[in-house]
Amino acid sequence: MKTQTEINFTKMTLLTLESPQKGKIRYYDEKEKGLGLYVTSSGHKSFFIKKRIKGQPKEIILGHFPEMTVELARKGAQKIKLEVMMGQDPTEEKKRVADEKTFGEAYEMHMDRHARIEYKPSTLKEIERQIRKILPYWVKRGLSSITRQDAQDMHDRIGREHGKYEANRALAYIRAIYNKMINWGWKGTNPAAGIQKFKEQKRDRFILHDELPKFMEALEAEPNKDMKDFFLTCLYTGARCGNILSMRWEDIDFSINEWRIPDTKNGEPVRIPLIGKALEILNNRLHLKKSTPWVFPSRERKKSKSGHLEEPKAAWKRILDRAGLKNLRIHDLRRTLGSYQAIAGASLTIIGKSLGHKSPQSTAIYARLSNDPVRTSMEEAFNFTIKNQ
16 A cells, blocks of 8 residues: 555545554545545544645644544645745644643633732632632633633623623623733733623612611611621721621720721721710620630631631521511611711712722712702702792
8 A cells, every 4th residue: 555645535435544554644635735634553543734834844733533524624724725825834823822821720820920919818709709600611721712702602691690790890800811911921812802891780778767767676686796786887887897897906996996997998908987886886895805806706616717707697687687678788888877978968088088988989879969968958048048039
């Protein structure tokens, strides 16, 4: 048998080709010039194309038969011929794709070289939570194999399964990972760039004036004193739930009635003035200072890795059921303080400072409420004018 033969490549023909006793034998397609197939002594059959690239003869493997069909092999050969004609080197591109990182590897690189250095633990935990929705689908995929359509489909899928907010956060993290890889020298494009986020509706729920007596009554009836004190502290300080859960005695200065939160969402420490009601709660818990660094220590140390309270949701549900209130979250206690400040006529600057907002946009939701006293004043002035005509 000749070591090199031209035949018409068909599925049936290639299936019936015999293997050599040793080494490999090459066949060439009669229809697509340059397209070949080699058969090894072990029976493996692979398509290849032989081209002279930059003056050097190179053999480029296209795929294995029968996984790759004759039709796909011919199209692959045509594509490589076109690339060579355009002055490109397909072997370099194949090597680049083979050497490039997968999305899973890029994610770990992003965490090690950037996120774990720049972000606080709570932010890292949020990134990991979001990326877990993506990794099962993309963990082994090469960065360049993920297209804009893939990113769009992922955004849509998370939106359907987990909600618009979650989808937008996941999209932001995909974009951030690709941007970092590009900054670190990866030659590719960001598939998440240009994808429009879902429109999010800003939540403006707070405890309304007629709901407040019901809430306070239900809170007073709460049998777990730790939870009762915790929720009242949320209401009287306007701080975030996570910051109050991890409140330390060492961060409270009773000489000036101030609480310094060292680790906040915006990455900067915040000082919270403690009003009378908040001080009353803290003073009643001051006896705990001798035995624990936490203002709200966990009573079940074995279940709490941190040593402080971690899961107030069950108690929150009890209180809401007792008060007959719906659609109210723990974070809405923070919004309640800001809302009543606005209703009382406080400026957005003061509200933002008391809530530890870094940007005016975070406080903008209270602008409507802060106009209420202004509107009342305008109406009183107009009524006065009418009466004195």
